Amino acid sequence: MMTSSPFPDGAQRQAARQAKRDAVLLAAVRMFNARGFHATSLDDVAASLGISKPTIYHYLGTKDQVLLECVTLGLNQLLDAVAEARGKPGTGLARLRAFLISYVQVNMDDFGRCVIRTGDEMLSPESGKRFRHLKREIDTALRSLIREAIADGSMAPVDERIAAFTFAGALNWPARWFDPDGPKTAEATAEQMVDLLLGGCTPR
Amino acid sequence: MMTSSPFPDGAQRQAARQAKRDAVLLAAVRMFNARGFHATSLDDVAASLGISKPTIYHYLGTKDQVLLECVTLGLNQLLDAVAEARGKPGTGLARLRAFLISYVQVNMDDFGRCVIRTGDEMLSPESGKRFRHLKREIDTALRSLIREAIADGSMAPVDERIAAFTFAGALNWPARWFDPDGPKTAEATAEQMVDLLLGGCTPR
């Protein structure tokens, strides 16, 4: 690591700015998740960082923009998970399984949690539109992974729409109950849930 | 049906009062579900019924009490479903299946939807406590139904906690997406979801 001079150059200043922006965003999303969006004021967020409200406006803009940024980050993590699963070898079911496992894990994390806990009515009409659009992308990707698994015979021919909603619902829920400080790791929990979901529970 | 006299007796007045109370509650829960609790003012609810805000206070009390009443109704429907499933004959799995099917259907309806869409942070501390208590009862019942199904061998020996969360999550989600005016009935959708959940989707 380079010792940074007390006279930062452009790139360093840029990076510092970005770091501050990120810190504000993280503080905000954590508070939104802990107390709920409406029960969190920007003054609270600012206070938790020892700064003032206008500073948040300086880095991120209105409360609506802050929330949109949070959910966008979460949804981008999901999009990345789609791409990664798509790149994997193996049957359609194996790829679906890989995606679902990443999906739960994102939902257990700060920004993914926020995606689940945010209803579109909390955002302004325009941001809500953007939010719904991104969510639709994920849903479409999930459905096509299901379709492909059925097509190559690695998955039983179930109703694609119902399966997508059922899987998504089950795997969204940890956003509400999973405790990162609990005994089981996120990964182990994720795998157990996905295997139950795909395998069912009728005795063999 | 008896023709009601223009001079109602005590019982009739009591019934009329109850009917008004119910109407207010229904209007409120529908609006909460459509726009979100925070985006709904009691003035809006009152206006939708052609009455004024103090009338709502007369029948139901504060906004917090209105919401608590809504979720309590929803949770009581779930408690009824538990009792009904418990009374059924058949294997543990059959009883579990019966409960899960009722469970989804409640979640597709006005008050059940509200239970799902309400986070405990939306209620006052005391009401939140009551809310969590009732939810815990349902969770406990679900877990014991699972435990019993495993005990009598009709269900594979899965982790009870994980299964409860997975099932509940999957079956809570319709509160967000199910459209009662859509093509498929609530009952058919419910059965499809539950069968997928219990049976899994690996090819046979």
Next chain:
DNA sequence: GATGCAATATACTCATGAGTAGATAATATC
């Protein structure tokens, strides 16, 4: 060393919406 932009603060404005006070009418009870 003047001028401008970046970062931050203090101290406002202003809308919203929960909850209440108090009036009024109608109905019930004595």
Next chain:
DNA sequence: GATATTATCTACTCATGAGTATATTGCATC
């Protein structure tokens, strides 16, 4: 018929919290 109770309204109060106007400091560039 006098008096209490129920149902309802209009018209407030008051707290909260989003968003802004404006001041200050400091670095950056010319």
